[in-house]
Amino acid sequence: MELEKKKIVEHNDLIMxxxxxxxxxxxxxxxxxxxxxxxxxxxxxxxxLSKRDMFKFLNAKDNDNDKYHRFKQAISKMQKQAFFEIREEKGKGFVFRNIVPIPYVEWKSYSDEVKIRFDVEIMPYLTELKTNFTQFALTDIQGLNSKHSIIIYKWLNMNYNQFEYYKKNGNRDGQQLYNLCNPIIEVDELRWLTNTQKEYVGRFTNFEIYVIKKPIKEINKYTRFNVSYDKIREGRKITKIQFHISLKGEKTIENSSSKPKKVVTLADAQQSPYSQLLIGAFLLQISDVQDEKLMLSLAAKIYPKYDEFVEKYSLDILKKHLEYVKAHSTNIKDLVTYLDNALENYQKRLVGQEKDNKESKPKNRKKGVIQKEKIPDYISNPGKNKLTQKGIEDSKAADELLAKINGDLK
Known part of the structure; x- marks a missing residue:
């Protein structure tokens, strides 16, 4: 069969x-x-295999006198050094298998035929393929001259094939489809896939050039894909890579139902205006702001709800609510849960008050939400709208805390 018509089908565990x-x-x-x-x-x-097809696939020219030598070297390395480390998730952890894929190769100097026998342990990943497998054309990787290009292309192809399948057959929403053609991989995972845990260490730049940038350039040139990528940071460290895959001539998916969720970093959480509101209300201390687990949890679970609340009501009402929460809180063990419950209960009261407003329709009452939470003295002095002395002192303390945290974040 001609090379252009050949397909490669492998189990996803082998791809990964x-x-x-x-x-x-x-x-x-x-x-x-x-x-x-x-x-x-x-x-x-x-x-x-045919030697002729093999040399063609490896881009060896007819006048290349060294091609047989390189062929022998490749066979020798495959049998003596090369193997796949396959990782399968089982129970509470992983099972690892090291498999030399082709232990036996035989060829004759007077024949075009090359006999190859696969190891029995690799065969299930090549033949038992009812589910969780990936297929691609052999010629897709023919022009790829880096092993990193081949490995990354197979991984991207695995994700994009799933995207194409679910786009056609359903069972996935817009966000899930977006994730499949814009997959994210941990840098540590990418190092493991490409066997570069001990290479290009230190500055991220060298790893990016040789394991990401150059392979993506090859993939864009020789395969059906157009691929770009973004680096995702957590603090100052780049921890993830998000690839964006599209077929040549097509645009990447980008619509209102499938926009990516921004990966929030500790710095993002620290600089959020809601963090500063919590500091101003003395619900967060300076030491809390350095607690990565707490801050990321607030950013993931609480701040999106604050966004919705502010859009519906106002930032001023949220600020007063937080001051009320602090004034009535004692011994908070789980700040995230406490704030979540407090906001939920407050919103229920506001909805009830809005309903009462609509039913009673008082003539001389100003439009807006009736605020039944008692505002502490250091927020305002009802009637006179002036800060008390205690309010002035506490306000100065809050300003000092905000100035310090802002200085620490810069």
Whole structure:
């Protein structure tokens, strides 16, 4: 069969494994896999390749006198050094398997035929493919000259194939579809996939150039994909990469129902105006602002609700609510839960008050929400609208705290 018509089909666990091999052995393995008929697995796990097709796939020229030497080197490395570290989630953890994929290769100097026998342990990942598998054309990786390009392309293809399937068959909402064609991977996970845990350490720049930027350039040039990426930080450290995949000639998905959720960092949470409101209300202390778990939890669970509240009512009403919460709180053990419950109860009261307002319709009452929460003295002095002495002192203390936290964040 011509190379242009060959397909590679692999289980997703193999796609997500760590390939401990160089580019040529990896491409040799992929070429061998393309010879497998998943509906009619090869007898004795043995397939036959053509030297002519093999050299063509490896982009070896006819006048390349060194191609046989490189072929022998690739076979030697595959059998002596190269293996897949396959990780499968089982129970409470992972099961790891190290598999040398092709332990036996035989060829003759006077024949075009190359005999290849796969290891019995690798075959389930190549033939038992009822679910959780990925298919792509052999020629998709023919032009990729870096093992990182091949590994990343297979991972991107796995995600995009799922996107295409669920887009056609349903069962996924807009956000889930967006996530599949804009997948996020942890940097540590990407290092594991590409077997670069001990390479390009130190500054992120070198890792980005050789493991991300150059492979993406190759993928965009030689495959059906257009790919871009964003770096996601947590504090000062880049911890995740988000890829954006589209087919050539098509735009990436971007609509109101599938916009990505911004990954909030500790710095984002610290700089949120709601954090400063909580500090001003003495519900957060300076030491709390450095508590990453607490701040990220507030940013994820509370601040979005504050956004909705402010949009419906006002920032001033939220501020008064927080002052009320502080004035009536004692021994708060779980600030996030406490604030969540307090806001929910307050919103219920406001809804009830709005309903009463509509029913009674007083003639001389100003429009707006009736505020039944008692405002502490240091917020305002009803009737005179002046701060008390206690309010002035507490206001100065709040300003000093805000100035200090702002200085720490810069």
């Amino acid at each position: 494994s760590s390939a401990k091999m160089d580019t040529v052995p990896l491409k040799f393995f992929e070429l061998a896999v393309s010879e497998i008929d998943t509906f009619n697995p090869p007898k004795d796990n043995t397939i036959y």
